[in-house]
Amino acid sequence: DGGITQSPKYLFRKEGQNVTLSCEQNLNHDAMYWYRQDPGQGLRLIYYSQIVNDFQKGDIAEGYSVSREKKESFPLTVTSAQKNPTAFYLCATRRSGSIYEQYFGPGTRLTVT
Amino acid sequence: AQKITQTQPGMFVQEKEAVTLDCTYDTSDQSYGLFWYKQPSSGEMIFLIYQGSYDEQNATEGRYSLNFQKARKSANLVISASQLGDSAMYFCAMREDNLFGNEKLTFGTGTRLTIIP
Numbered sequence: 001d002g003g004i005t006q007s008p009k010y011l012f013r014k015e016g017q018n019v020t021l022s023c024e025q026n027l028n029h030d031a032m033y034w035y036r037q038d039p040g041q042g043l044r045l046i047y048y049s050q051i052v053n054d055f056q057k058g059d060i061a062e063g064y065s066v067s068r069e070k071k072e073s074f075p076l077t078v079t080s081a082q083k084n085p086t087a088f089y090l091c092a093t094r095r096s097g098s099i100y101e102q103y104f105g106p107g108t109r110l111t112v113t
Numbered sequence: 114a115q116k117i118t119q120t121q122p123g124m125f126v127q128e129k130e131a132v133t134l135d136c137t138y139d140t141s142d143q144s145y146g147l148f149w150y151k152q153p154s155s156g157e158m159i160f161l162i163y164q165g166s167y168d169e170q171n172a173t174e175g176r177y178s179l180n181f182q183k184a185r186k187s188a189n190l191v192i193s194a195s196q197l198g199d200s201a202m203y204f205c206a207m208r209e210d211n212l213f214g215n216e217k218l219t220f221g222t223g224t225r226l227t228i229i230p
Contacts, residue, residue: 042117101160106155
């Protein structure tokens with residue numbers, strides 16, 4: 001069935017390690033997004049991609065990197081340069097259409113100690 | 114300045130009552146879109162309702178309606194006949210349109226709604 005997959009649901013890493021969060025979609029949506037959510041906060045945009053092989057920085061891109069080699073996949077790497085990486089990460093896609101609502105995956109909760 | 118403001122961090126409502134969640138926004142664009150999302154404890158964001166800045170009628174989707182007051186820059190979500198399953202965080206978001214095809218959404222800080230049996 002169609003949807004957005006983010007795995008794993010929970011991820012634990014040691015400080016100083018890079019970690020890559022996966023996001024896969026089979027909705028055939030062109031645009032994909034990465035958001036970060038901290039406790040009691042709204043979502044903040046990290047990176048987004050509107051087409052394959054192209055992506056733009058969002059509001060809090062420092063310490064993160066992405067790639068968009070395939071339409072279905074938009075992995076996010078949290079590098080050791082990210083000062084506070086512990087957070088809930090949500091991937092979203094957008095279908096081409098009239099109102100541009102974004103569809104969200106189930107999220108990955110990253111804990112770095 | 115905050116682009117999306119949700120002033121109610123938490124609300125408690127009796128089951129079957131209607132509830133209004135407040136959202137005000139700030140933009141100088143003429144063309145924009147307003148969204149409401151629900152986030153249950155599982156974490157996934159669920160799209161509820163959309164209002165375009167040029168839409169003359171208030172949007173409705175089942176028990177959800179959006180009270181859009183353009184001059185006051187408010188886009189309140191109204192849930193009629195609340196149910197226990199409505200307990201969740203609710204986020205208001207805005208999409209601003211410009212000549213460059215801005216695709217970004219800006220989210221408010223959310224309101225935690227708790228329905229009391």
